[in-house]
Every structure is written in structure tokens, then in C-alpha cells.
Amino acid sequence: MDKNIHLRFKANDRSYYAILKKEIHALARRANFSDTRMGEIDIVVAEMASNLSKHAKGGEILASITTGVHGECMEVICADDGPGIPDLNRMLTDGISTKKTLGQGLGAMKRLAHDFHVYTRKETGTMILCRIYKTPPPDYTKPEVAEIKAILIPKPGLDICGDGFYYDISPKFIRLFLGDGLGHGIEANKAVVAAGQAFESCTESSPKEIIRYINTEVKRTRGLVGTVAVFDREQKVWRICGVGNINTKIIGNTSNKTYMPYNGIIGLNVPNSLNVQEIPHENGQHIVLCSDGIKSRWDLVKHPGILRYDLTIAANTIIKEFSRNTDDMSVAICRIN
Structure with missing residues (x-):
């Protein structure tokens, strides 16, 4: 597999989630991520798949080993065509859920990812971007050119x-x-x-x-x-x-x-x-x-x-x-x- 490409997984069926988790885990292992980082990646991917199942009835997940601002990282993107998140800041708070769950999914992703971004609009869906670096980045870096x-x-x-x-x-x-x-x-x-x-x-x-x-x-x-x-x-x-x-x-x-x-x-x-x-x-x-x-x-x-x-x-x-x-x-x- 070309190191620079994104793997694209359709996630419209729960039966496929185990396969995509396994493929992304294998991608991280081939890139020599530490066991700690691989565990974090596994949790992020699991939470993304869970959100797709509960809130959007399907979507897709992309994964790639890429070079970010702070070196090599795993980049994972989750995209859906769901209803969007009406109050994103509230949903990022642990314990808040619209599906009677523990309400820790978005919060867990935010804590584990070194880069975390959510874009959501009503009726056009939600996109979540997470990057997990091999080496934790510094708290502050000079803006890029x-x-x-x-x-x-x-x-x-x-x-x-x-x-x-x-x-x-x-x-x-x-x-x-x-x-x-x-x-x-x-x-x-x-x-x-x-x-x-x-x-x-x-x-x-x-x-x-x-x-x-x-x-x-x-x-x-x-x-x-x-x-x-x-x-x-x-x-x-x-x-x-x-x-x-x-x-x-x-x-x-x-x-x-x-x-x-x-x-x-x-x-x-x-x-x-x-x-x-x-x-x-x-x-x-x-x-x-x-x-x-x-x-x-x-x-x-x-x-x-x-x-x-x-x-x-x-x-x-x-x-x-x-x-x-x-x-x-x-x-x-x-x-x-």
C-alpha cells in the first residue's frame, strides 16, 4: 500500500466495523506506532464507528499515515450524512448524550487526539478529524508559513x-x-x-x-x-x-x-x-x-x-x-x- 494515500472504509453496516477497526490497527502497526498510541487509535476508531451507528445510520471512515506539523501521525476522518450536531459544545461535555448512552465518545476522541476538529451542519452531516502523533507535540509551535x-x-x-x-x-x-x-x-x-x-x-x-x-x-x-x-x-x-x-x-x-x-x-x-x-x-x-x-x-x-x-x-x-x-x-x- 502507498504510504501517502488514505484508506477509505464504507461504514453503513455494523457487521463491517470489526473489519475496518482491524485494518486501521494493522496500518498503525506497520507504521511502528507504540502500543500506547495504537491503543489510543483503536479507541478513537471505535468511538467513530459507534457514533456512525447510533447517530447517522452509516457513513465512512478514512485513515492514513501521514506527516503532520509535528512529524508522522495517524490521521483518521469520520464523515456522515446525518442530521448534524445542533449544540456541539454541549455534546463535547462528558455525560451528555441524545441516545441514552454514557455520552463520552466525542470527549474521549478530543482527549486522545493531538489534533481534533469537528465540522457539522444541520442536514449535511458531521465530519470529525483526529490526528495522533507518534511523539506528542509541544504545547506551542510557531505558525506555519x-x-x-x-x-x-x-x-x-x-x-x-x-x-x-x-x-x-x-x-x-x-x-x-x-x-x-x-x-x-x-x-x-x-x-x-x-x-x-x-x-x-x-x-x-x-x-x-x-x-x-x-x-x-x-x-x-x-x-x-x-x-x-x-x-x-x-x-x-x-x-x-x-x-x-x-x-x-x-x-x-x-x-x-x-x-x-x-x-x-x-x-x-x-x-x-x-x-x-x-x-x-x-x-x-x-x-x-x-x-x-x-x-x-x-x-x-x-x-x-x-x-x-x-x-x-x-x-x-x-x-x-x-x-x-x-x-x-x-x-x-x-x-x-
């Missing part, structure tokens, strides 16, 4: 993903790359991994030159589509260039912009003429990149204010509501702080 979050999910039935997301941060630039290998499965994964390695080794800061460099390095693969976005930290501007159907949107406070990529396939037929689109940065702006496993007409209109939460919440909301479920799926979001 940028918040960058991504979710990648393989095509249903596969455990290897043909989508890939890579980024790096330097004193002058923040560079993002989302790629989608042609098709899916092992060969698609080989193509996007080769592209990611090329992106990481490339020293260029111009998106079109990065695309050309990747194009040269992946010619022995089946090819891919991809978009590179570079934020110039000195000039406060985004520069974007892409080839193939990666959907890129800039969401601002007053307006949204969609980047139109070039036709072609990286590694096979990149256009001779590539231009870079420049978009000035403004406070509160977000750049969102999606592979074609996500419907192109996605939006977050039903979720005002969701981008003020951890960006993983918004990424998974897009996947939950707009995934095609016939291909690999990926969403990456960046906000400059």
Missing part, C-alpha cells in the same frame, strides 16, 4: 493510487504539484511517482520549466497529467501551469478563478508553447487542485466558512460530495498564512 493539506484515495477496489501530490517550501517559493498517472493501478502509480521525484529534484521556480523538466524525466512511463503552482513569497503572486485535466481553482474573498490547463500528456506530448498564468495573492485566498476523479463542477457553496477549519475537512468534503468513484481521487488545498 502555509497550510497545505491533501487527500488521495485509490480507485475503489485497489490499494495503490495513480494520483500523487508533492510540495516544498523554500525562503523564496512554495511549490505545489498534483499529478494523475494515465489510467490507474501500478503503471499509473509508477508514472506519478517518477513525476514526483522529478519535481523534487528540479531546481526551477517557473511552473512551465518544471513541467518541461518532469516531461523529460517520465518519458519511459505511460505518462500523466499534472499542474504546478508556485507562490512567489517576495512578489506575493501565484504562478500556475498545467497539462491535462487537473482542475485548479483559486478561491478568494471576493471572487473565484479557474485555471484552464493545456491539452496534452506529460511524458508524451506536451505543447511546444506553454504560458504561465499569474494570479495576485490576497489574504484568505485558497488554491485547490483536484484530479479528474472529482467532478469538475465542484463547489463549497453549501458549506460557508468551511475553509476556516483545518483544510483536510474541506478536502474531504469535496471528495465526499463530488467524487466519481470510478477512478483515483485527489484534492490538495493550500492557504498562505
Whole structure:
């Protein structure tokens, strides 16, 4: 299994809960979490599954070993289409329950997770995000230069993903790359991994030159589509260039912009003429990149204010509501702080 992807478990039937708990436990064990941390992960997953059964009549749970702000962690996301939580602060208090239970589920998750976020809206459901780090994080850390979050999910039935997301941060630039290998499965994964390695080794800061460099390095693969976005930290501007159907949107406070990529396939037929689109940065702006496993007409209109939460919440909301479920799926979001 690719270490960077999220496992996605449908949880519409109680008989499946034992399987998903076992799979997530095995994922933590392969990542060498301590017995203490594995016990905490088991409790969090059990409480999520219990809440889905009691309050939402089903949903899904995602799990991934990822690198967070404070190092390697287990990230677990629970999403449902239930009625929402009308008084979240009250429900976080131990002993409060609407189903005549002990009322300790949300409180237990909050205590055990190093990062804990809940997004809920009436009639659209609830999403819970928990991160448990191998090493407990410090009480205070300096704010990040940028918040960058991504979710990648393989095509249903596969455990290897043909989508890939890579980024790096330097004193002058923040560079993002989302790629989608042609098709899916092992060969698609080989193509996007080769592209990611090329992106990481490339020293260029111009998106079109990065695309050309990747194009040269992946010619022995089946090819891919991809978009590179570079934020110039000195000039406060985004520069974007892409080839193939990666959907890129800039969401601002007053307006949204969609980047139109070039036709072609990286590694096979990149256009001779590539231009870079420049978009000035403004406070509160977000750049969102999606592979074609996500419907192109996605939006977050039903979720005002969701981008003020951890960006993983918004990424998974897009996947939950707009995934095609016939291909690999990926969403990456960046906000400059």
C-alpha cells in the first residue's frame, strides 16, 4: 500500500466495523506506532464507528499515515450524512448524550487526539478529524508559513493510487504539484511517482520549466497529467501551469478563478508553447487542485466558512460530495498564512 494515500472504509453496516477497526490497527502497526498510541487509535476508531451507528445510520471512515506539523501521525476522518450536531459544545461535555448512552465518545476522541476538529451542519452531516502523533507535540509551535493539506484515495477496489501530490517550501517559493498517472493501478502509480521525484529534484521556480523538466524525466512511463503552482513569497503572486485535466481553482474573498490547463500528456506530448498564468495573492485566498476523479463542477457553496477549519475537512468534503468513484481521487488545498 502507498504510504501517502488514505484508506477509505464504507461504514453503513455494523457487521463491517470489526473489519475496518482491524485494518486501521494493522496500518498503525506497520507504521511502528507504540502500543500506547495504537491503543489510543483503536479507541478513537471505535468511538467513530459507534457514533456512525447510533447517530447517522452509516457513513465512512478514512485513515492514513501521514506527516503532520509535528512529524508522522495517524490521521483518521469520520464523515456522515446525518442530521448534524445542533449544540456541539454541549455534546463535547462528558455525560451528555441524545441516545441514552454514557455520552463520552466525542470527549474521549478530543482527549486522545493531538489534533481534533469537528465540522457539522444541520442536514449535511458531521465530519470529525483526529490526528495522533507518534511523539506528542509541544504545547506551542510557531505558525506555519502555509497550510497545505491533501487527500488521495485509490480507485475503489485497489490499494495503490495513480494520483500523487508533492510540495516544498523554500525562503523564496512554495511549490505545489498534483499529478494523475494515465489510467490507474501500478503503471499509473509508477508514472506519478517518477513525476514526483522529478519535481523534487528540479531546481526551477517557473511552473512551465518544471513541467518541461518532469516531461523529460517520465518519458519511459505511460505518462500523466499534472499542474504546478508556485507562490512567489517576495512578489506575493501565484504562478500556475498545467497539462491535462487537473482542475485548479483559486478561491478568494471576493471572487473565484479557474485555471484552464493545456491539452496534452506529460511524458508524451506536451505543447511546444506553454504560458504561465499569474494570479495576485490576497489574504484568505485558497488554491485547490483536484484530479479528474472529482467532478469538475465542484463547489463549497453549501458549506460557508468551511475553509476556516483545518483544510483536510474541506478536502474531504469535496471528495465526499463530488467524487466519481470510478477512478483515483485527489484534492490538495493550500492557504498562505
